[in-house]
Amino acid sequence: MSNEFAQFQDAFFEEAAEHLAVVEEGLLELEQHPEDLDLLNKVFRSAHSIKGTAGMFGFHAVAEFTHKMETLLDLLRNGRRAVSPSIAGLLLRATDCLKALIQSTKSGAAIDDETVQRLAGELASSRASDSQASAVNVNRKSAQPVSDENCGGDQTFVIKWTPPEWLFQRGLDPLQTFKELKSIGVLTGVTLDMSRLPGLDCIDPETCYLSWTMQLTTSKDQKVIESVFEFVRGDSALSIRPIEGAGDRSQNLVTEAGFSVEPEDPKPLGQILMEGGLVSPDELDHALGQQKRVGEILVEQNVVTQQQVEQALQKQRQQESVAQAKKTDATSIRVDTAKIDKLINLVGELMITQSMLSDLGARFEMRHLPVFLERMVELERNTREIQERVMSIRMLPIGTVFARFPRLVRDLSTKTGKKIQLILSGEETELDKTVIESIGDPLIHLVRNSADHGLETPDERLDNNKQEVGTIRLSAFHEGGNICITVEDDGRGLDRDKILAKANKQGLISENDNLTDDQIWPLIFKPGFSTAETITDVSGRGVGMDVVKRNIESLGGTVGIKTTKGKGATFILKLPLTLAIIDGMTVRVGKETYIVPLLSILESIQPKAELTKTVVGKGELINVRSTYIPIVRLYEVFASEPQYTDPKEAILLILETEGERVAIMVDEILGQQQVVIKSMEQNFRKVEGIAGATILGDGRVGFIVDVRGVLEIARHGSPVAA
Amino acid sequence: MGKTALIVDDSPTMRQLVSSTLTNAGFTVVEAEHGKDAVNKVAAEPKLDIIVTDLNMPEMDGITLIKALRKLNAFRFTPILMLTTESAADKKQAGKEAGATGWIVKPFNPDILLKTIAKVLPV
Numbered sequence: 001m002s003n004e005f006a007q008f009q010d011a012f013f014e015e016a017a018e019h020l021a022v023v024e025e026g027l028l029e030l031e032q033h034p035e036d037l038d039l040l041n042k043v044f045r046s047a048h049s050i051k052g053t054a055g056m057f058g059f060h061a062v063a064e065f066t067h068k069m070e071t072l073l074d075l076l077r078n079g080r081r082a083v084s085p086s087i088a089g090l091l092l093r094a095t096d097c098l099k100a101l102i103q104s105t106k107s108g109a110a111i112d113d114e115t116v117q118r119l120a121g122e123l124a125s126s127r128a129s130d131s132q133a134s135a136v137n138v139n140r141k142s143a144q145p146v147s148d149e150n151c152g153g154d155q156t157f158v159i160k161w162t163p164p165e166w167l168f169q170r171g172l173d174p175l176q177t178f179k180e181l182k183s184i185g186v187l188t189g190v191t192l193d194m195s196r197l198p199g200l201d202c203i204d205p206e207t208c209y210l211s212w213t214m215q216l217t218t219s220k221d222q223k224v225i226e227s228v229f230e231f232v233r234g235d236s237a238l239s240i241r242p243i244e245g246a247g248d249r250s251q252n253l254v255t256e257a258g259f260s261v262e263p264e265d266p267k268p269l270g271q272i273l274m275e276g277g278l279v280s281p282d283e284l285d286h287a288l289g290q291q292k293r294v295g296e297i298l299v300e301q302n303v304v305t306q307q308q309v310e311q312a313l314q315k316q317r318q319q320e321s322v323a324q325a326k327k328t329d330a331t332s333i334r335v336d337t338a339k340i341d342k343l344i345n346l347v348g349e350l351m352i353t354q355s356m357l358s359d360l361g362a363r364f365e366m367r368h369l370p371v372f373l374e375r376m377v378e379l380e381r382n383t384r385e386i387q388e389r390v391m392s393i394r395m396l397p398i399g400t401v402f403a404r405f406p407r408l409v410r411d412l413s414t415k416t417g418k419k420i421q422l423i424l425s426g427e428e429t430e431l432d433k434t435v436i437e438s439i440g441d442p443l444i445h446l447v448r449n450s451a452d453h454g455l456e457t458p459d460e461r462l463d464n465n466k467q468e469v470g471t472i473r474l475s476a477f478h479e480g481g482n483i484c485i486t487v488e489d490d491g492r493g494l495d496r497d498k499i500l501a502k503a504n505k506q507g508l509i510s511e512n513d514n515l516t517d518d519q520i521w522p523l524i525f526k527p528g529f530s531t532a533e534t535i536t537d538v539s540g541r542g543v544g545m546d547v548v549k550r551n552i553e554s555l556g557g558t559v560g561i562k563t564t565k566g567k568g569a570t571f572i573l574k575l576p577l578t579l580a581i582i583d584g585m586t587v588r589v590g591k592e593t594y595i596v597p598l599l600s601i602l603e604s605i606q607p608k609a610e611l612t613k614t615v616v617g618k619g620e621l622i623n624v625r626s627t628y629i630p631i632v633r634l635y636e637v638f639a640s641e642p643q644y645t646d647p648k649e650a651i652l653l654i655l656e657t658e659g660e661r662v663a664i665m666v667d668e669i670l671g672q673q674q675v676v677i678k679s680m681e682q683n684f685r686k687v688e689g690i691a692g693a694t695i696l697g698d699g700r701v702g703f704i705v706d707v708r709g710v711l712e713i714a715r716h717g718s719p720v721a722a
Numbered sequence: 723m724g725k726t727a728l729i730v731d732d733s734p735t736m737r738q739l740v741s742s743t744l745t746n747a748g749f750t751v752v753e754a755e756h757g758k759d760a761v762n763k764v765a766a767e768p769k770l771d772i773i774v775t776d777l778n779m780p781e782m783d784g785i786t787l788i789k790a791l792r793k794l795n796a797f798r799f800t801p802i803l804m805l806t807t808e809s810a811a812d813k814k815q816a817g818k819e820a821g822a823t824g825w826i827v828k829p830f831n832p833d834i835l836l837k838t839i840a841k842v843l844p845v
Contacts, residue, residue: 005739005831005832008735008738008739008742011734011735011738012735015733015734015735042780044778045732045778045779045780048778048807049732049733049736049778051807052733052736052776052805052807052828052829053733053735053736053739055807055828055829056735056736056739056828056829056830057829058829063829168799169792169798169799169821170802170818170821170822170823171799171800171801171802171821171823171842172801172823172824172842173842173844175844176841176842176843176844180840180841228841230824230841231823231824231825231841231842234818235818334734
């Protein structure tokens with residue numbers, strides 16, 4: 001393993017992930033267009049790159065496996081095999097396996113060796129028998145490593161060399177060769193043969209007419225001398241002969257052998273002893289068997305039981321793989337250089353504005369005020385633009401998430417026996433890396449849900465005068481400061497009656513509840529709610545839409561549903577572009593300012609006295625259009641001095657999260673602004689009911705209200721902050 | 723040393739590896755993502771002492787790039803090393819015929835890289 005390169009490992013894993021995506025997408029497309037040579041080349045190149053770079057880091061398992069894929073791809077590329085569905089399928093499975101291999105290399109997690117071997121075997125056997133695919137193991141040790149092998153004492157070789165005439169045309173220079181020869185031994189008796197040199201009238205200065213004879217006395221092996229001529233010996237007349245005592249080792253070298261050099265780890269002691277012939281393999285095994293591990297020793301001393309040791313070992317393995325995963329969890333991000341350039345320009349502009357302002361400040365008079373204000377406007381613009389740019393550095397196109405769906409849909413289609421086409425749009429829409437990383441699972445769930453529950457079988461579709469092939473559409477677009485992602489299918493749509501029946505059965509609603517559609521659809525987000533009649537392999541395994549909703553809301557987003565019976569359903573996810581900034585409503589309680597996330601605010605009201613009441617065991621409630629919502633007095637939660645203690649003077653903000661509502665009581669609404677979230681845990685400690693803090697315009701700290709936390713407080717009474 | 727090297731590879735990781743090794747050895751390094759990119763870069767950087775190129779690349783592969791470079795007066799005699807993983811003779815042969823000076827077989831370590839460069843780069 002070449003540790004010199006270890007620092008670049010992260011870059012390798014990132015790049016490998018990109019190549020894997022290219023391979024996977026390419027293979028999926030190849031299934032549709034088996035004749036597309038450009039595509040094949042692209043896939044081949046990506047596999048080839050993974051192999052090459054993996055080898056550089058000494059990830060031999062990855063390199064070898066990729067090599068097998070590459071060999072098969074090469075056959076396809078050269079038209080010696082056709083791209084059949086079975087081959088594409090095999091390559092796709094191999095890609096999955098390669099993904100797992102790379103992942104295990106990254107995190108140290110265990111890998112299902114059997115699968116790897118089986119697939120490697122399949123890849124090997126799928127090559128045509130006539131192929132001259134030479135399976136060169138990437139980490140094959142060269143038969144004779146090109147290292148400084150001493151052959152015990154000096155030896156003199158006679159070297160005769162006639163380089164090819166076009167030597168210079170390839171950027172080669174005999175001078176270099178002599179320099180290199182001198183670096184491995186003593187060069188004597190160099191004689192130049194100019195017999196082939198033509199007359200000056202017809203000499204071509206770019207042609208090499210010369211040849212040499214020389215003697216080299218060196219302690220090095222003949223192989224080392226040969227390697228000096230490595231780049232020319234295939235086209236040169238070259239002979240290297242030892243003068244004394246080495247038997248007849250002369251040979252005219254006109255063959256070439258590729259070599260690969262493997263940087264080696266230090267060998268274990270046992271192996272060195274064994275290679276030195278000091279111990280036999282059996283003896284070594286026996287000796288190693290004598291060595292005891294800590295666990296065994298402890299068991300013998302009756303300190304612990306065997307079982308405890310096993311458990312501890314298991315724990316150790318887990319910790320190792322977790323630690324590994326944590327360690328290598330990519331914290332790097334690749335940024336388009338254009339973005340960086342733009343940012344640097346903006347910083348330049350900021351510097352200019354700053355110097356103008358300090359200039360103005362140094363010789364300020366009142367008549368300069370208009371200029372000063374102008375500069376301030378500029379400063380504001382600079383700062384805003386820089387902020388936007390810096391944010392955009394963390395932004396990635398959502399296409400990276402969408403990329404896995406063609407494969408998913410293909411697999412779902414085979415599993416369910418439905419015909420499905422997937423249409424993607426808005427892949428270029430950018431959003432924050434953290435959001436990108438957390439959104440994959442909910443989307444997968446929704447797409448599975450559409451394929452499984454939404455779309456009908458081809459027969460059923462035909463019966464309903466629909467196209468046989470169902471469509472799932474994944475789109476992303478910006479809407480205000482948010483991003484919308486929709487998962488749309490043209491299937492059955494949600495079944496109102498089924499949902500109602502199920503909700504009744506589960507006691508979520510009562511018979512005489514008169515619900516509107518908009519109140520019915522969200523019922524499917526309740527835990528344990530699934531209307532799949534049979535629990536299929538695809539979805540409906542008890543985890544369901546509630547997880548999706550929870551995940552999206554933990555990102556500060558919302559999930560909406562639009563559906564028409566028989567026509568299909570659309571799930572609309574609205575997400576903030578970044579988790580570092582939220583749109584907030586600033587409110588005042590006494591002298592304190594709090595920020596309430598705008599997304600969770602439904603409305604604000606000044607209640608009439610008769611609408612609030614106190615119920616024993618429930619606390620204070622407010623009647624909003626005949627629904628009772630618990631009231632939380634923020635000044636009680638955060639132990640501050642309010643301006644108003646009477647609800648009808650104060651203002652109630654109705655908040656909603658995960659379908660539950662709560663009203664918080666504040667003195668005044670100040671306005672709306674974007675705030676940068678600072679973590680409470682990192683800078684102070686976790687506080688119930690507070691999601692984070694921010695620095696307000698006047699330099700004071702404002703706390704961001706955690707809606708979920710406030711709901712809990714409403715439910716269990718408030719833990720008054722000290 | 724003050725030598726300038728051009729490294730052409732579509733793999734950013736590989737470029738990073740080679741580039742860091744050469745930078746540590748005192749080279750100034752210019753990077754290109756593929757043959758076309760390299761052709762554009764050499765136009766702006768006429769003084770290159772050595773070129774190290776991968777063979778499999780999008781847009782323009784290594785062999786085509788070597789041919790193109792050898793057609794340019796400034797690069798007729800510049801050492802060009804190709805990075806190969808195949809020990810397959812045909813690729814190497816094609817590279818040589820195109821005018822490559824030598825080759826480095828992947829995987830290699832920094833030591834091998836520098837040694838190979840020293841082989842072909844006049845000091």
